[in-house]
Amino acid sequence: MSLKYGVLGLLKGEPLHGYEVKNRFEAMLGGTWEVNIGQIYTTLQRLERDGLVRPVGRRGDRGKQSYELSPEGHKALDQWLAEADSGPQQLHEDIYVKLLLATRIANGGLQQMLARQKRAYLQRLRDLNRLEERARRDGRIDLARLVRGALLHTEADLKWMDELSSERFGAEGGAAE
C-alpha cells in the first residue's frame, strides 16, 4: 500500500519516470527503505491500468516514460491522506505467533527467548538513535519525527519484554481442548 500512495504523492506536483520515482522515494525515506526497481515499474503499470496515473510526453530520450497524476489519482491520494492509518491488524505479527508457540512447546526456553528479544530491541534502539542524530544533522526534521515514532515503539517492546520476563511462568493458560 504505502508504495502505491508514495508514488502518487511524489507524482503530485511534477511528472516523473520510474527511475526518478525510485530515487525520490528513497530520498524521502532518508535511505531507510530501498525499493526494488522492478516494483516501481509494476506499481506504475497498475496505477496506469487503474487510471490513477497516465503517461505524459511519449517516451522521451532513452526510453524514459514519465507519468503524471490523473484527476482520479489526485482524488485517491487525497482520500488516502484523509483517512486514519489502521496499522497492522490486531495480533498479526510474527512475534506473537512465536511467543505463543514458545509458550506451548518450549516452556523451558522461554526466558532465554525473552532475553534474546530484549537484546535485539536494544540493538535496534541504538540503530535508531544513530539514525535520528543523522537526520537532525542533515536538517531532515520530518525524518527525525518518524524515527522518534520507531523509537517509542521499540521502547514499548522492551517494556513488554521486561514485564513478561518478570512474570513467573508455570501455571500456563493454553486453551483447553
Next chain:
Amino acid sequence: MSLKYGVLGLLKGEPLHGYEVKNRFEAMLGGTWEVNIGQIYTTLQRLERDGLVRPVGRRGDRGKQSYELSPEGHKALDQWLAEADSGPQQLHEDIYVKLLLATRIANGGLQQMLARQKRAYLQRLRDLNRLEERARRDGRIDLARLVRGALLHTEADLKWMDELSSERFGAEGGAAE
C-alpha cells in the same frame, strides 16, 4: 512467515489436516486472526514441497489428508523459535509514508491528521482492553500477554501523536534538492 511456522508449530505433536490446522490456528490466536482456508492449503503444499512436512496415512475418509512434521520440519521450527524476531523493517510502515506526504503536500491539514490518528488509536486501545479482559476471563493468559504487547504499542503510538501535535510546524525540514 508466521503462518508457515504457525502451521509447523501446530503439527508438532500430532498430525493434522488442513481444516483442523485452520481451526487450531484461529483458536490459538483467540479468534483475532481469521486465516483464509486457501492459504492454509497452499502453505501446506509448499511445506511439503520443501520437505518440512509430509503426508501421513494416504487420504483418510473423504479426501482428508493429514500431515506430520519431517525431521527437517522439526529443525526448521526449532531454529525459527531460537532466533530473535526482527519485527518490521525500520521505517516500512504506511503511517510513516503518510506522515511524510502529509507534511510536504498538506501542511495545513497535518494537525487534523494527527487528531484523526489519535482518535483511531484511542479506539484501538478500547478494543484491546476489551480483548484482554475476555482473554483473562477465558483463562487464556498466554493470549492476554500478547494483547498486553499490543496495548503497549498503541500507547506508544498515542504518545508519539501527542509529541508531534505539540510541535510547532512551520520551519519544515524536507530534503533540499
Next chain:
DNA sequence: TCAGTATGTATGCCGAGTATGTATGAGAGC
C-alpha cells in the same frame, strides 16, 4: 575501453482473497 550508472523488461515466489465443488449429517415436512 571498461566500469559504473541510468533505465527498463521479464519472471517467479509468496501472502492473501474469492469462487467453486463435494461429501456428510441433522432437521423439517410428509
Next chain:
DNA sequence: GCTCTCATACATACTCGGCATACATACTGA
C-alpha cells in the same frame, strides 16, 4: 421411514498485489 434441504467439514483453483532476481541496453566519464 423417506426425501429434501441446509449447514458444515473439507478441499481445489484462480486471481491479484508485494516483492525480489535476473537480464538487457544505453550513456558517461576515467
